[in-house]
Amino acid sequence: MSLDRLASFLADALSAAAPLAVAALGGLLTEAAGSLSVALEGSMLVGAFAAAAAAKASASFAVGVAASVGAGVSLSLLVGLAAGALRADVFVAGLAANLLAPGLISLLSGALYGTKGVLSSPALLTSSHIRDPLTRLPVVGPAVFGQETMVYLLAAAAALLWILHSRTVFGLRLRAAGEGNEAARAAGLEPGPYRLAAHILAGAAAGLAGAALASHVGAFVPGISAGRGWIALVAVYLGAKRPGGVVLSCLGFGFLIALSNAAQGFAAAPAELLGALPYLATAIALTLWKRAARAEGRKDSRGSAGRS
Amino acid sequence: MKHQSRRESVAARIVALGAALALAAVYPLAASSEPLGALRAFFLGPFSSSYAFFGLLESAAPLLFCALGAALAFRAGIFNLGGEGQAAVGALAAALTVQGLEASSLPPPLVLLAAIAAAGAAGSALALLSSAAEAWSGAEVLLTSFLVSQAALIAVDWAIGGPLKAASSNLLAMPLIPRRLLLPRLAPPSNLSLAAPLALATALFLYLIMDRSRAGYELRLFGRNRLFARSSGLSEGLGVLSMASSGALSGVGGAMLVLGATGRAVQGMTGGVGWNGLAVALIAASNPLGAVPASLLFAWLDAGARQGSILADLSPDASVVMKAVALFLITAKIGSGWHPRRTWQAGAAGRGL
Numbered sequence A: 001m002s003l004d005r006l007a008s009f010l011a012d013a014l015s016a017a018a019p020l021a022v023a024a025l026g027g028l029l030t031e032a033a034g035s036l037s038v039a040l041e042g043s044m045l046v047g048a049f050a051a052a053a054a055a056k057a058s059a060s061f062a063v064g065v066a067a068s069v070g071a072g073v074s075l076s077l078l079v080g081l082a083a084g085a086l087r088a089d090v091f092v093a094g095l096a097a098n099l100l101a102p103g104l105i106s107l108l109s110g111a112l113y114g115t116k117g118v119l120s121s122p123a124l125l126t127s128s129h130i131r132d133p134l135t136r137l138p139v140v141g142p143a144v145f146g147q148e149t150m151v152y153l154l155a156a157a158a159a160l161l162w163i164l165h166s167r168t169v170f171g172l173r174l175r176a177a178g179e180g181n182e183a184a185r186a187a188g189l190e191p192g193p194y195r196l197a198a199h200i201l202a203g204a205a206a207g208l209a210g211a212a213l214a215s216h217v218g219a220f221v222p223g224i225s226a227g228r229g230w231i232a233l234v235a236v237y238l239g240a241k242r243p244g245g246v247v248l249s250c251l252g253f254g255f256l257i258a259l260s261n262a263a264q265g266f267a268a269a270p271a272e273l274l275g276a277l278p279y280l281a282t283a284i285a286l287t288l289w290k291r292a293a294r295a296e297g298r299k300d301s302r303g304s305a306g307r308s
Numbered sequence B: 001m002k003h004q005s006r007r008e009s010v011a012a013r014i015v016a017l018g019a020a021l022a023l024a025a026v027y028p029l030a031a032s033s034e035p036l037g038a039l040r041a042f043f044l045g046p047f048s049s050s051y052a053f054f055g056l057l058e059s060a061a062p063l064l065f066c067a068l069g070a071a072l073a074f075r076a077g078i079f080n081l082g083g084e085g086q087a088a089v090g091a092l093a094a095a096l097t098v099q100g101l102e103a104s105s106l107p108p109p110l111v112l113l114a115a116i117a118a119a120g121a122a123g124s125a126l127a128l129l130s131s132a133a134e135a136w137s138g139a140e141v142l143l144t145s146f147l148v149s150q151a152a153l154i155a156v157d158w159a160i161g162g163p164l165k166a167a168s169s170n171l172l173a174m175p176l177i178p179r180r181l182l183l184p185r186l187a188p189p190s191n192l193s194l195a196a197p198l199a200l201a202t203a204l205f206l207y208l209i210m211d212r213s214r215a216g217y218e219l220r221l222f223g224r225n226r227l228f229a230r231s232s233g234l235s236e237g238l239g240v241l242s243m244a245s246s247g248a249l250s251g252v253g254g255a256m257l258v259l260g261a262t263g264r265a266v267q268g269m270t271g272g273v274g275w276n277g278l279a280v281a282l283i284a285a286s287n288p289l290g291a292v293p294a295s296l297l298f299a300w301l302d303a304g305a306r307q308g309s310i311l312a313d314l315s316p317d318a319s320v321v322m323k324a325v326a327l328f329l330i331t332a333k334i335g336s337g338w339h340p341r342r343t344w345q346a347g348a349a350g351r352g353l
Helices: A003-032 A040-058 A061-084 A090-113 A140-145 A149-167 A169-177 A181-186 A191-217 A228-238 A243-263 A277-296 A299-307 B002-031 B035-047 B050-075 B083-101 B108-137 B141-161 B195-212 B214-224 B226-231 B237-262 B273-283 B291-311 B318-334 B339-349
Strands: none
Touching (some): A003 A169, A003 A228, A003 A243, A040 A090, A040 A191, A090 B273, A149 A191, A169 A181, A169 A191, A191 A228, A228 B141, A277 B108, B002 B035, B035 B291, B050 B214, B050 B237, B083 B141, B083 B237, B214 B226, B273 B291
């Protein structure tokens, strides 16, 4: 593989990993608070739609991004409130949100634009920094410093979520809330508000990740999230519920997605079929990782090892 | 006590569904330029003719099969999130079997049986991948079943739109199955086929197994607490068996799509039947009999939205939103003491909420 192709492969992997990492870190916050949200997929989807719709109406990238965060938060808030105030099952509420998102979008899209198809929104596109001096560095230059602006925004959001989780008092309390109601109350902490806050942050993160998906192609496409929200959820597990591990898992997925993109260039492999690769590889990775964790008797696998 | 709480739970579900329907009525009223006509088209359209009504019954059949599959796994404390992919491989297996046996001299009922069996086996095999992964490494079925199903959906769509595509058609679909090899139509010209009574009979059968037999009792015990179940001598095989059956039911659901109304395998034909089946199972609290009215309700909303889009200016997607709202309202009423929740916490979330 030539250096140029290696560089563009790495660039592709990083840009695919970035939205996953943001959504997964959002999911990690809900997991840490003891109320894991499965609504990441739905929040990503409404985020992508809101970004495209708002950017189309305002011709502004910033408005699009703000709308994506707002939409992601709204959907996630629904789940958080159902799980909190209404004592609903957080998993089922998340499933309902994931079912709701595509229906709501095609309803709105039909009513507002008379189409249920692609919603093109060029204002969402961000430029690549291909002319910056740093991109002259071999391989790393174009891959790390030549990304679209959106990717750096995602990196900043990921860093923020990581710090929030591991380095702030809020994060500490969030994790205390995840130790269970009794434990949290014994420590003088009412867990409910922290769980709700976690759902809000997860919605914002997933919404932003959705905006990134739309930004990458300058449009909302039905089904654009394509299971990425679920992959982000898997990353929470694969990453042993620690931010570093979660980000690492997402980089692995980004690598797989880039691999299946790159493989589509070869004529021999049917392009459509290669889309299945990231899912299959993720399932295999999860299985192998669990096996290794069980063999080492690491404490992270305790729950499932005890179950089976 | 037990009966009291069950009756309360049924009442709470009916109230929640009533609220969902009331909310559903807001949409035609708000969105249409002719609200009353739209409302009538939406709610009564599916009952306006025997053609429409039988079509509703037929479309409930694949959904009911998938719901029964989800419910069976729930009872064993297993989250099978792969219903969609299991239905898709089932649909493909059924279509391929019929295609393979079309030229043979086998009588049509045998071909149909073979197709349904192949669909069940395919769905089952896909589901068992997750059971195997769990047994080998402890990987969560919840996650692997979704991932494997997603990969399978992509592969099935590729196969139907690619190597298996009917050359003579512009559709991304396999060749039409000859009329004589489809499930018999019960009320032509409507779509109603043998699929609907088959689904109903399966629901009754599963009710007897799951709620009225020793095996069902053991299954529930197993689902509530695996450690306890193991110490009382129940084997892990029960979980594998229920996952296999769950996948088989979803696979047969897919076969009903092909062998019933559609008459061929079309790309993207499952169209959410697995996910909706999961929602139906949750609404019915994993009760096989409860799944019957719940799947009819979903089919009604779908048919209503379709009628509303034909006879009035409504969107056919409205039903997706209404179904999600129904699930939201149901789950809010469930509260605690309901076993899938505990499974999710203990198994997947790892610690209590």
